[in-house]
Amino acid sequence: MTKARPVLTFWFEFASTYSYLSALRIAPLARAAGVELVWQPFLLGPIFKAQGWDTSPFSIYPAKGRYMWRDLARRCAELGLPQLHRPDPFPQNGLLAARIATYGQGADWGPEFVRAVYRAEFAEGRQISELDVLTRILNELGLDPEETRAAAQSDPVKSRLRAATDAAQTRGLFGAPSFTTSDGELFWGDDRLEAALEWAARPQS
Amino acid sequence: MTKARPVLTFWFEFASTYSYLSALRIAPLARAAGVELVWQPFLLGPIFKAQGWDTSPFSIYPAKGRYMWRDLARRCAELGLPQLHRPDPFPQNGLLAARIATYGQGADWGPEFVRAVYRAEFAEGRQISELDVLTRILNELGLDPEETRAAAQSDPVKSRLRAATDAAQTRGLFGAPSFTTSDGELFWGDDRLEAALEWAARPQS
Numbered sequence: 001m002t003k004a005r006p007v008l009t010f011w012f013e014f015a016s017t018y019s020y021l022s023a024l025r026i027a028p029l030a031r032a033a034g035v036e037l038v039w040q041p042f043l044l045g046p047i048f049k050a051q052g053w054d055t056s057p058f059s060i061y062p063a064k065g066r067y068m069w070r071d072l073a074r075r076c077a078e079l080g081l082p083q084l085h086r087p088d089p090f091p092q093n094g095l096l097a098a099r100i101a102t103y104g105q106g107a108d109w110g111p112e113f114v115r116a117v118y119r120a121e122f123a124e125g126r127q128i129s130e131l132d133v134l135t136r137i138l139n140e141l142g143l144d145p146e147e148t149r150a151a152a153q154s155d156p157v158k159s160r161l162r163a164a165t166d167a168a169q170t171r172g173l174f175g176a177p178s179f180t181t182s183d184g185e186l187f188w189g190d191d192r193l194e195a196a197l198e199w200a201a202r203p204q205s
Numbered sequence: 206m207t208k209a210r211p212v213l214t215f216w217f218e219f220a221s222t223y224s225y226l227s228a229l230r231i232a233p234l235a236r237a238a239g240v241e242l243v244w245q246p247f248l249l250g251p252i253f254k255a256q257g258w259d260t261s262p263f264s265i266y267p268a269k270g271r272y273m274w275r276d277l278a279r280r281c282a283e284l285g286l287p288q289l290h291r292p293d294p295f296p297q298n299g300l301l302a303a304r305i306a307t308y309g310q311g312a313d314w315g316p317e318f319v320r321a322v323y324r325a326e327f328a329e330g331r332q333i334s335e336l337d338v339l340t341r342i343l344n345e346l347g348l349d350p351e352e353t354r355a356a357a358q359s360d361p362v363k364s365r366l367r368a369a370t371d372a373a374q375t376r377g378l379f380g381a382p383s384f385t386t387s388d389g390e391l392f393w394g395d396d397r398l399e400a401a402l403e404w405a406a407r408p409q410s
Binding site for chain 2: 061063064066071074078172173175186188189191195
């Protein structure tokens with residue numbers, strides 16, 4: 001009897017600043033921990049709305065926002081990532097990108113698409129809601145941009161993204177990045193990535 | 206010419222859950238890093254009020270609150286701290302304790318008083334607003350409880366605590382624990398304790 005590899009679900013939202021760090025860090029760390037990843041896009045908008053927020057808390061609470069940009073820049077430096085570009089406007093509209101990522105779940109190109117969108121947003125300062133930006137990324141991945149976009153905007157894919165957002169809320173997610181294990185543990189924030197992988201990888205009784 | 210030892214200011218609020226972790230962890234880490242600590246009590250109430258909150262965000266946002274208690278319990282286990290006791294009510298009223306800690310700043314007993322209050326609150330489940338609890342702690346530290354309490358509630362000490370809270374706000378603090386360095390860097394959260402010490406200790410140009 002072979003044991004199933006442990007699984008960690010990585011919940012990300014393209015507008016989320018700290019999700020950028022996790023998206024760029026997670027793959028080699030998961031490999032080293034022997035953990036299989038589910039790359040799970042979702043939308044924070046509906047979840048924030050349920051908390052009474054109509055935009056990012058970093059925009060609503062200026063002191064927290066100012067700190068976040070400084071902390072993120074420091075973390076980028078520590079992690080050897082390119083100098084942080086603060087997206088303008090912030091938060092970016094990541095809906096189309098999230099639909100493409102949903103369509104790409106399980107496909108070989110899925111994780112690389114996610115990383116490329118985050119790099120465009122936070123390392124290159126591009127507008128990830130712009131078709132041009134997403135078209136360039138899809139081209140670089142060897143995909144047909146028109147076709148991919150049409151598939152990503154089909155009803156079944158839209159429904160899957162909505163269902164993922166509902167599932168996130170049901171599981172108690174309130175921010176991104178978040179990580180969930182098959183035994184129901186929730187970890188929030190890039191700072192908990194290592195702890196989440198460790199939890200997922202530990203021997204089940 | 207001898208160089209001054211680097212200094213890190215540790216901003217804590219007695220109602221703050223993650224400040225408990227930092228208060229119990231910080232002294233040996235600072236010693237190992239060669240960093241001198243300033244134990245700085247302050248009050249989050251006025252800062253939260255300025256953000257439109259009349260209590261802890263963990264009480265205002267239930268999903269975030271549920272997560273925090275679980276995360277804190279996990280962190281206590283990881284750090285080898287006693288099993289977490291969730292204070293009831295939460296948040297606790299830490300005003301008198303903060304005044305005593307302000308009075309004890311720079312005194313030998315200061316840090317041990319802070320740790321004892323946090324242990325009473327989060328490891329023993331005591332009410333830190335109760336005189337009995339604070340009296341027991343002061344007794345154990347070999348202090349005269351009556352005398353200490355009277356000094357802590359004198360106008361100069363009250364003013365110092367108010368001034369510290371104002372200074373926290375001016376420096377951009379929005380939560381606890383926070384850490385500030387002499388060159389003006391701000392770090393927020395127990396997860397940034399190591400980074401803050403590293404920043405404080407790095408050679409100045």
